[in-house]
Amino acid sequence: xxxxxxxxxxxDRKKHIVVKEKNKEQGIKCDQHSISGAVSxxxxxxxxxxxxxxxxxxxxxxxxxxxxxxxYTWDIRGSLSSDSEMYRxxxxxxxxxxxxxxxxxxxxxxxxxxxxxSMSPQTIFVYSTCVVGVIGDDLDAVCKQxxxxxxxxxxxxxxxxxxxxxxxxxxxxxxxxxxxxxxKEYKIDIKDHRTLNYLGDFNLAGEVWILxxxxxxxxxxxxxxxxxxxxxxxLKKAQNASFNIVQCAGSSIYLAKMMEERFKIPYExxxxxxxxDTANSLLNVARLTGDKKIIRDTEVFIKQKKADxxxxxxxYKEKCAGKKVAIYVGGGFKAISLIKQFxxxxxxxxxxxxxxxxxxxxxxxxxxAEEGTVILDDTNPTELQKFIKEKGADLLVGGxxxxxxxxxxxxAFIDHNHERKLPLLGFEGAVxxxxxxxxxxxxxxxxxxxEG
Amino acid sequence: xxxxxxKEITKRSALVVNPxxxxxxxxxxxxxxxxxxxxxHSHGSQGCCSFHRMHLTRHFxxxxxxxxxxxxxxxxxxxxKSNLKKGLETVFEIYNPDVVAVNTTCLSETIGDxxxxxxxxxxxPEGKHVIYANTPSxxxxxxxxxxxxxxxxxxxxxxxxxxIENGKLAIIPGYVEPSDMSEVKRILKLIGIPFIMFPDxxxxxxxxxxxxxxxxxxxxxTVDEIKDLGNCEATVAMGKFASEAAAFExxxxxxVEAHTIKVPLGIKATDDMIMKFLELTxxxxxxxxxxxxxxxxxxxxxIHNHYHGKKVAIFGDPDIVIAMTxxxxxxxxxxxxxxxxxxxxxxxxxxxxxxxxxxxxxxKVKASGDLMDLHxxxxxxxxxxxxxxxxxKYIARAxxxxxxxxxxxxxxxxxHSYFPSVGYKGAMRIxxxxxxxxxxxxxxxxxxxxxxxVM
Numbered sequence: 001x002x003x004x005x006x007x008x009x010x011x012d013r014k015k016h017i018v019v020k021e022k023n024k025e026q027g028i029k030c031d032q033h034s035i036s037g038a039v040s041x042x043x044x045x046x047x048x049x050x051x052x053x054x055x056x057x058x059x060x061x062x063x064x065x066x067x068x069x070x071x072y073t074w075d076i077r078g079s080l081s082s083d084s085e086m087y088r089x090x091x092x093x094x095x096x097x098x099x100x101x102x103x104x105x106x107x108x109x110x111x112x113x114x115x116x117x118s119m120s121p122q123t124i125f126v127y128s129t130c131v132v133g134v135i136g137d138d139l140d141a142v143c144k145q146x147x148x149x150x151x152x153x154x155x156x157x158x159x160x161x162x163x164x165x166x167x168x169x170x171x172x173x174x175x176x177x178x179x180x181x182x183x184k185e186y187k188i189d190i191k192d193h194r195t196l197n198y199l200g201d202f203n204l205a206g207e208v209w210i211l212x213x214x215x216x217x218x219x220x221x222x223x224x225x226x227x228x229x230x231x232x233x234x235l236k237k238a239q240n241a242s243f244n245i246v247q248c249a250g251s252s253i254y255l256a257k258m259m260e261e262r263f264k265i266p267y268e269x270x271x272x273x274x275x276x277d278t279a280n281s282l283l284n285v286a287r288l289t290g291d292k293k294i295i296r297d298t299e300v301f302i303k304q305k306k307a308d309x310x311x312x313x314x315x316y317k318e319k320c321a322g323k324k325v326a327i328y329v330g331g332g333f334k335a336i337s338l339i340k341q342f343x344x345x346x347x348x349x350x351x352x353x354x355x356x357x358x359x360x361x362x363x364x365x366x367x368x369a370e371e372g373t374v375i376l377d378d379t380n381p382t383e384l385q386k387f388i389k390e391k392g393a394d395l396l397v398g399g400x401x402x403x404x405x406x407x408x409x410x411x412a413f414i415d416h417n418h419e420r421k422l423p424l425l426g427f428e429g430a431v432x433x434x435x436x437x438x439x440x441x442x443x444x445x446x447x448x449x450x451e452g
Numbered sequence: 453x454x455x456x457x458x459k460e461i462t463k464r465s466a467l468v469v470n471p472x473x474x475x476x477x478x479x480x481x482x483x484x485x486x487x488x489x490x491x492x493h494s495h496g497s498q499g500c501c502s503f504h505r506m507h508l509t510r511h512f513x514x515x516x517x518x519x520x521x522x523x524x525x526x527x528x529x530x531x532x533k534s535n536l537k538k539g540l541e542t543v544f545e546i547y548n549p550d551v552v553a554v555n556t557t558c559l560s561e562t563i564g565d566x567x568x569x570x571x572x573x574x575x576x577p578e579g580k581h582v583i584y585a586n587t588p589s590x591x592x593x594x595x596x597x598x599x600x601x602x603x604x605x606x607x608x609x610x611x612x613x614x615x616i617e618n619g620k621l622a623i624i625p626g627y628v629e630p631s632d633m634s635e636v637k638r639i640l641k642l643i644g645i646p647f648i649m650f651p652d653x654x655x656x657x658x659x660x661x662x663x664x665x666x667x668x669x670x671x672x673x674t675v676d677e678i679k680d681l682g683n684c685e686a687t688v689a690m691g692k693f694a695s696e697a698a699a700f701e702x703x704x705x706x707x708v709e710a711h712t713i714k715v716p717l718g719i720k721a722t723d724d725m726i727m728k729f730l731e732l733t734x735x736x737x738x739x740x741x742x743x744x745x746x747x748x749x750x751x752x753x754x755i756h757n758h759y760h761g762k763k764v765a766i767f768g769d770p771d772i773v774i775a776m777t778x779x780x781x782x783x784x785x786x787x788x789x790x791x792x793x794x795x796x797x798x799x800x801x802x803x804x805x806x807x808x809x810x811x812x813x814x815x816k817v818k819a820s821g822d823l824m825d826l827h828x829x830x831x832x833x834x835x836x837x838x839x840x841x842x843x844x845k846y847i848a849r850a851x852x853x854x855x856x857x858x859x860x861x862x863x864x865x866x867x868h869s870y871f872p873s874v875g876y877k878g879a880m881r882i883x884x885x886x887x888x889x890x891x892x893x894x895x896x897x898x899x900x901x902x903x904x905x906v907m
Binding site: 033034035036037038039040041042043044045046047062065066067068069070071072073074075085086088089090091092093094095096097099100107108109110111113114115117118119129130131133134135161162163164165381382385400401403404405407408409410449 | 456462465475478491493498499501502503506510512516518520521522523525528534535536538540543546557558563589590591659662664
């Protein structure tokens, strides 16, 4: 295995690839910009901001820039809403050549006028894109003026694509959210110790709803998901929570920290992917309330839920055990969750990569990984193909761009990103996950794929 | 999702709601994929490249690969020169393509990177090629991007000197599916016409499954073929918006006569294409094509009552919409709302002429429109069917009308990259889709006593 990495041509990339060896200090190079010319699977600042904010259902999201940025992010996230569908529309200033020359502020102000006239929104997010950052439109000024004119919130999101990485986009989104939350009118004096916000879940396939049902069962009150199935009003009430829990840390830990600072709300990182993580996290939530009854009820609830799904999971485990998995996802935290989840199904992870994982996450991955597992940072299709083949993976977990690659290689695929159709969270999600793994890994189509 | 669309139409000049277009670079990327052994390169932020690849991947369900200059703040201040130079070095070192096709983005255009100068200043390995097109996202649409890259293929790779007549036709198929390109090639072969098609994405973005991933699949026009384009007898450019510019460039450069026709979608446009082929080559029409045309007419006659007199809205890319409108009229459908997001007066002019000729009055026709325009029109003047890309599904659902998927992108169905919409066979397929969409809806919704076995 080691030899194949050595044989890889590009020197710069070698430090981003590690093959796990026991009892050996092995650092991985991560948290770096991609090198120019790489076929990176990564996105930009704007993309980061957009995916975090877009699930706010009753807001209007105006993309200030040429049309592309708006087109490509139109209703792509698969976040579900229990109420307004406003967020699923695409609004853009569609900047033209003359706007680039003379500035786009007037057009933006005009676009806000037109949308207020036709749709009367209460809150508008205005995203800046690459070109807006370069021509120097004063987003703050235009937004402020519109707020005054219409007495609504118009919040600028500083998300010029080149100004950092996707992570900076997450931060820009978090800044926008916190500015929205900071509304004294919604502040209550005495907090209920049982109330929380659930950060870093975007309600893909209705996952926030599953968790909300659990919370109801154990007697905990969720003010809102952030931003999954959230509304402006719910986000303004979020400041009244006694504590926050954070699922996707990459996108939302920054917000949790700001909320701690500004509203004195402590936070804890959780994971509701996989049975063990779900159980631990639920117990953690219960303990955070400090309420003995809730802790007891949660223990009973977990026991019950585990019992409910045990037999069906066993059935899937029998069908999936022994298969080998390659993982390539956005953040490190999800990768960690997935490794554990595959372990629960008796499957071995042979390759793990992330687009934007942090050093400490890679350390955890290394601890969890079996000897010989390939660990990759910010990889590309060529490397993915190479290691999938070499390690004999039967299944790839990834996003949009990885799906056809897996299929061409004749191996199964699961989207653990925007295109997931079944909720993969919690106990139900663990079953769905197993079901999806079984559906793809054990499909008869693989028998037809000629060996390359 | 569209419950907010007001029926009352107010004038908008600054705000686009639910676009019927996207930006130039993705079109350039698609055109570049039609060159064999080509790696498209996006000179801009990482996000652009990622979005374009994602979108094309979703449409074709094949791996779409492209590299990027990965702009940072530094690049914006000091220019993207070093990013592109380093990028090209990296690309040739690791990915070893025959050609790199660079497209610009709104960012690199705005900071004023001079690609000609940068690329002249870059060491390109022996036998390799770099071509480039200016594709600012703030001008035109993805169709212009396709057109610009197709033109760049001619500008940068065709030999200047006419060496020897090669007796071939240069064929520019337009912004269509790989299946459509294959179909045009099949027709050319049936008639016995030698040709060079460019760009040609067939077997690049609809590759067979072999259990192996090929970064550079078998398909695509080769650099040698492109070099030879200047020796062709004439160019047939399909679709004014996507293909004409390249044809004119070839005429200017190598004196190859340019002929622009419609995208051969529908019976009349296919007839026109074949007549053009015959006119340029002196060949005669083969029996097989006559039979295909006869079968098409037969199916049109057999089920004309399924759709005659129904009102239809058509939207998407101008070349496709123009041809589809013509076809719809010949089927007896009544196009009442016709829209493209791509700018260009030629669109409205051509559609209005067709409608006038057909005696269809009061139809709404618009270039540079968006899907909110279209939805509002439909709210005011209901239609029985919508023909367009996947984004039409929101309107279709809101208004309970069937959507026949045609054009780019199609993100929620399969088939488009394998079965053609052009040629007589393609026309039959479109009729099948239209008829099936009407009848399926009827079968699900009609009263019990109206539910029939034979239709």
